[in-house]
Amino acid sequence: MMIVIYHNPECGTSRNVLKIIEDAGYQPTIIEYIEEGWTQGQLLGLFAAANLTPREALRTTKSPAKELGLLDESVSDESILQAMLKHPVLVNRPIVCSNKGVKLCRPSEVVLDLLDKWPAGPYNKEDGEQILDALGKRVV
Numbered sequence: 001m002m003i004v005i006y007h008n009p010e011c012g013t014s015r016n017v018l019k020i021i022e023d024a025g026y027q028p029t030i031i032e033y034i035e036e037g038w039t040q041g042q043l044l045g046l047f048a049a050a051n052l053t054p055r056e057a058l059r060t061t062k063s064p065a066k067e068l069g070l071l072d073e074s075v076s077d078e079s080i081l082q083a084m085l086k087h088p089v090l091v092n093r094p095i096v097c098s099n100k101g102v103k104l105c106r107p108s109e110v111v112l113d114l115l116d117k118w119p120a121g122p123y124n125k126e127d128g129e130q131i132l133d134a135l136g137k138r139v140v
Contacts, residue, residue: 016108023119049102
């Protein structure tokens with residue numbers, strides 16, 4: 001199974017998702033989008049596949065969204081999209097693509113929906129929260 005993760009190593013949720021993928025035995029393609037940036041077609045394709053609007057994918061905390069005036073409901077999706085192209089950190093993360101679909105994986109255990117196999121249980125996130133029990137069944 002091919003897996004692509006749009007990853008920010010500074011983000012705990014993104015680190016958790018990458019670890020889940022790797023601990024399940026996959027070697028994902030990792031795209032550090034903060035460094036690489038986005039293209040308009042790339043974002044539009046990801047948002048369409050994940051059934052997200054730019055507003056739904058907007059990172060509202062630990063980003064310049066408020067300073068840029070993007071939190072106002074009157075701001076169009078096109079304006080948000082253009083801001084995301086200039087400021088890649090505005091895109092919430094991580095976004096994961098697999099043959100099972102595309103999802104914004106927040107909370108991190110959402111990634112399990114995109115994997116054919118999971119890590120062995122019990123399995124905890126970085127903060128200690130358990131997501132798989134000793135039998136490998138979902139806890140949350």
